[in-house]
Amino acid sequence: MAGHLMLKKADFFTSPAQPVAVADRYPQNVFAEHTHDFCELVLVWRGNGLHILNDRSYRITCGDLFYIRAEDRHSYESVNDLVLHNIIYCPERLKLNVDWGELLHSNDVRWRLSSQGMAQARPLIAQLEHESPKPDALSLWLTESLFLQLCIMLRRHRYQPQDAAGPDSGETLDLLMGALGKSLETPFDLQQFCQQQQVTERNLRQLFRQQTGMSVSQYLRQLRICQAQDLLRHSEMLIGDIATRCGFEDSNYFSVVFTKETGLTPRMWRQRYTAAV
Structure with a gap:
């Protein structure tokens, strides 16, 4: 380029x-x-x-x-x-x-x-x-x-980001990052995660925001949008199928979130890069 x-x-x-x-x-x-x-x-x-x-x-x-x-x-x-x-x-x-x-x-x-x-x-x-x-x-x-x-x-x-934990990880934040990386297609239950790890949800939310500058839900949404951007650019999947692949049950809601985060609709995002080829 x-x-x-x-x-x-x-x-x-x-x-x-x-x-x-x-x-x-x-x-x-x-x-x-x-x-x-x-x-x-x-x-x-x-x-x-x-x-x-x-x-x-x-x-x-x-x-x-x-x-x-x-x-x-x-x-x-x-x-x-x-x-x-x-x-x-x-x-x-x-x-x-x-x-x-x-x-x-x-x-x-x-x-x-x-x-x-x-x-x-x-x-x-x-x-x-x-x-x-x-x-x-x-x-x-x-x-x-x-x-x-x-x-x-x-x-x-x-x-790898999608691994449940690092090779030596006993840290809750590492485990949470790994769990989020594996939850791009499926819902993520933070309360259940905290129960499994025996940690306080409020404290974990505070720690996550302190380290990342985002809430857990914001970070997961950003991961899903990044995956959607990649699929829109490098695959011929239907937009509805991409929405499902990225954890959005409703394609209209996916379009609203995608547009809010990127400033372009999914279709416009795909067209921009198709035109550049």
Whole structure:
């Protein structure tokens, strides 16, 4: 696609030898579609926003993790107190004898990081941020070793959004996120979930809003709308069938909600991208 921004290494790395850099986004504002001549890991700490990656919409919030290749196109829209870290790196500058492709490349670009993983990531990223700008040889080696630790930790503690829980998850918020990811087609009963997990519904609602900036129902609705956007753009399913697939029993209500969230009716959304082909 023509017209998008290209972010350059020279604007983000202090030297041609620096392999990794940390770019904090406190907060991440709306950012137009762009590519890079480097790769990046995106880890979301708080708030929410719409992440458009290679023409697919993702409603993102705390714990979301993305692996972005240099050629990927992405942008941020509809952000609300969105706080994240970009860990940017140049694969050709990594010198350790490591299978970086195995660690960093996956058919799945979007993951979630468990609460335990997020707690472990913070000090590693802080160390990286402190060490990576230094140009001496020892700092370059330490930067790469810290990046390796971070990548291994992310690999160990990541999980797919639709999984019931992370690989080591005992945290209620992780379990709730997994349950919501599996409830795009079916109703979600928060009261029943709280009874199963033996937690107070009021406290869980407060925690969820504090971490994400949304209510549980708003987040689930956004997940369903993102799935609908993807199906409208990349499938020939009837709009009524898409409504059902995205958890809306009534296609008229689906159209009302979709239009309110996106500013376009489902039919207009589909036509916009069909015309662009």
